[in-house]
Amino acid sequence: MAMAAHEIEKRILAALPDAKIEIRDLAGDGDHYAATVISEAFRGKTRVQQHQMVNAAFGSDMGTVLHSLALQTKAPD
Incomplete structure (x- = not known):
């Protein structure tokens, strides 16, 4: 079973609470993602x-x- 984008964001935020996150589904299949993560x-x-x-x-x-x-x-600018 694939992981949903909101679950990816939730897990990253649990590890890095200040993170700004952008998630993209690369193949439209819910299985291949790209994420930009900015954190102090x-x-x-x-x-x-x-x-x-x-x-x-x-x-x-x-x-x-x-x-x-x-x-x-x-890191943030």
Whole structure:
């Protein structure tokens, strides 16, 4: 079963409460998403560390229930 966009947003916000999130369904199938996540928690972190922080919000669901999530992350300007 695929993960809905609102569930993706909910999980990211649970991990990063200040996050500004934009989610796009890339294939229209509810299985391949892209997300832009902006959070102060990313400041001073490498891109890999930022992505790890977001991916951690999904635990074992990453790659299973949530098949694909392309990320763009950054700290606020």
